[in-house]
Amino acid sequence: MGHREDLLEGAKRCLLEKGFVRTTARDIVKESGTNLASIGYHYGSKDALLVEAYVALVEPMGDGFEGAVGQGKSLERGGLDRFQEVWENIIRSIPESRAIWMMTLEVITQGERLAGVRELLIKAQVEGRRGIAATVIGMQESELTDDVVETEGRLYTTLLNGLMVQWLFDEDSATDAAQLTEGLRRMMARVSSASGE
Known part of the structure; x- marks a missing residue:
């Protein structure tokens, strides 16, 4: 590996151990053996x-969200069964x-201390929205x-962030995929009923 790759691997280890706020350039250099x-x-x-x-x-986490969705089953693209299975995979991860x-939550709660990081991650959010939408719907990102x-994509990202906070705070009381899917099903039925469909 060259210095670029060594730095990236060292930074990954520092992030996992210390998070964004506490990781210094010197920590990364020490961990990567560079300068x-x-x-x-x-x-x-x-x-x-x-x-x-x-x-x-x-x-790599995003790759696991789809997991074995539909393996051995025929799940409708964008259907409720697929929706539930994707969220089960997310929760399992x-x-x-x-x-x-926890690092994601750190960026959200410590944004003012991480101005440079925050701005760069805001730009990366579009790709995150594209990835999760493709997974939940069951399409290739290029098709969206x-x-x-x-x-x-914004809706699924909002759900993801809310679930993340719930599961990090107290997994025993956090929403599961079946509850999320049933809530969506009821909301869709109520909207259809209210609009006379």
């Missing part, structure tokens, strides 16, 4: 390196990815139109 100048040369700044490390930690979820990403 301070390498951070600026390869990433531009410590914040940019931390964001790239965070994204590298989060991306929370305990094993707790450190990553921007309006789907900006509506359904």
